[in-house]
Amino acid sequence: MNRSILLLLLVSSGFLVACGQDPLVKRQVISIAPMDQKNQILQIDKHISLTARPEETFAFPIPLGKVGPADSLYSGKRQYPFYCMTLDAGIGQPLVDNQQGYGVAVYDKNDKVIGYSKDCMTISRIDYFYTLAGTDKILPYDLKMPPAREKIATTHIEGKPVPEIFRLERGSINRYIYFIAMLVPETSLGDRDAKQYWNNKLIYQFKGGASIGFRQGQMGASRFINRRHTLLRQGYAVIGSSGNNTSYSYNMLLAEDTARRVKSQFISLYGEPLYTLGIGGSGGGLAQYLIAQNSTGVLDGLMPIYSYPDMVSQSIFILDCDLLQHYFNITDNGNSKWKDWEQRENIEGMNGINGFEHPYTFLVPLNQMFAGAWPSMPNGSSECVYSWFIASTFFYNPKQGFVKPYFSDEVKEQVNWTYWQDLAQIYGTDDNGFARTTWGNEGVQYGLKAMQQGDISIDEFIHLNQYIGSWVPQDKMRKETAFTPLGMKFPIWLSLWGRNNITEPKSHVAKRKPSDPKAIDNGYRYGQVFIGKAEVPILEIRHYLEEDLNMHHTLASFEARLRMLEYQGHNDNQVIWISHKDHTPIDKGIAFLDQWLLARRNSEDKDPVMTKPLALVDSCIDEQGNVQFEGDNVWDGEWNNKPAGKCSKIFPTYSNIRVQAGGPWAGSIFKCGRVSISDAIEGGIYGDVPMQGYQQKLENIFPSGVCDYTQGDIAKPDLGLTPSLQAKKNNRSSPPSAVGVRRSLEK
Structure with a gap:
């Protein structure tokens, strides 16, 4: 969790410049490869969710020692320049793919250039890691010189103690580094197919960050395992990709394409999971919202943390x-x-x-x-x-x-x-x-x-x-x-x-700048904007960070909710937990989502609302993990034009610049409809403020008129969507209510 976007951007953009020769100069991109690939982007008519994805063309699984696909399946041509980060990820230099100087230089053991890599490909490989007893440290497990048994921590699977040894597969898919982690028996080391400890449930790990693209991205092996350590030791499998890390790109079409293929790699090895649950914070939260909105077959449920509805509307x-x-x-x-x-x-x-x-x-x-x-x-x-x-x-x-x-x-x-x-x-x-x-x-x-x-x-x-x-x-x-x-x-x-x-x-x-209607049209059609379409179980969790002036402000949760209300007519499949910053209720949330997802899987109509656990409701949580208040109205406030709810009084929601300019709290108007100054005065846009004497000044400032937000986003195209959940809601009894149900969240 970053104190400010400044530190995040300085690290990712490189403003923290060290003195002297930077070793990165040795492997910087010195020439841009031509974009001559035939791979085309998915063609959209209305909304991307209405467009079928093409059949897979790659024969998964990727054999060990071989490489995965470089071209994406449906998200367009390869982007160049593209900076390779396999070395940063701890898996060595990328494979040589040209001698023309495109991309980064690749060196032999004598530090001589042997070629260049424009696509940053790496072979699929397996490594093993273990938890050091008495700690949460994740260390490499050397098959030739294994650690003493007493140095390996123990977990329990089906009531039996087992050593915490994790198999981690890495390689490249769509040029990004993919990860597959799973707890495995000590007796199965070296066996790629072993899955005895897998509980048949799959976690897709997303990650946040700020980005302008053009990089492969990376995450260290120990870090990846440690991030979902609690779940791995319970038998969950965890997968992910640097392409699902918004520190390296906000292209949500490419993120979906990559996630789908990483999941295909997993399924080709271990079979279909009972469900796939997304988890991740900040940009890793909004990626879940957008992938769930835009497609099926990738995520069955979402746990966005510190999320935004999308990046472009922010x-x-x-x-x-x-x-x-x-x-x-x-x-x-x-x-x-x-x-x-x-x-x-x-x-x-x-x-x-x-x-x-x-x-x-x-x-x-x-x-x-x-x-x-x-x-x-x-x-x-x-x-x-x-x-x-x-x-x-x-x-x-x-x-x-x-x-x-x-x-x-x-x-x-x-x-x-x-x-x-x-x-x-x-x-x-x-x-x-x-x-x-x-x-x-x-x-x-x-x-x-x-x-x-x-x-x-x-x-x-x-x-x-x-x-x-x-x-x-x-x-x-x-x-x-x-x-x-x-x-x-x-x-x-x-x-x-x-x-x-x-x-x-x-x-x-x-002078002011006009919005570009073509860009907005494409953003909506290609699903870069969250319009409230997310018809899966969602538990959104965030710490209350307004007093830290943190970028992960509370309003973002309610922007997503308002958009769901507008699209579906309800938000019954989205639950919001906001906690004191000293308590993180993720483990308890996972338990609820597990119950919810299994119930939905076994439900005849798969309705995420009717299968939601009774006790899973909007809540505010203190530093000890105790629920302070819960229920349907605890987060009411100015954002939904209601008196402040009990949780809103403890954790107040602030607005933003465009709300203060008269815009809607949902925060998704890119191009406002405008009215003349005289019509604005007559129509009450200024409220009780007498503006008649200032009409000429305002007309000089706004020659084409001022925003009338009641017109909505006038650049939003007809997306051809019909909310399926709303149709169900109109023909069903009210969802179960849990108002007044008290519970305590274990720290």
């Missing part, structure tokens, strides 16, 4: 954050109101705390001076700053790229490094070759709620919307200005908040 407010910080710290620096972080909260919606320590506050006065504004040291922070710091640069600026030398300078200059470019085969490209983007802020009235509630004046509202501006077009963007002095790990950022890429006022108004 970018709607994320890319507002730096625009607001530039406005608060530079444009309207003279307004003392913005020194108060609770005042900023009225505009940002996300939590703001006066006196909160931020390690990089020294960059603020430095940038103010460079911009000609009076410098001041911030005395506090907000989620917008602390957690989403430099996110706009990372996700949106095509000139930024990786600072860590995965790619040579020549390669860096040839690639547009953005979240959308990673998914260019889905979103499409514009006339300049840049991936189309979904983000825009035309018609958005920042701070609308704050003005309606009297937290800011009409003049402050006008000034904010007049000068906040937007991001310049991608072909006009410049690389951020930063340098790393000798001995420092963090760069001195001289263009904080992306201020060199924000539109300048012309005729006293800073």
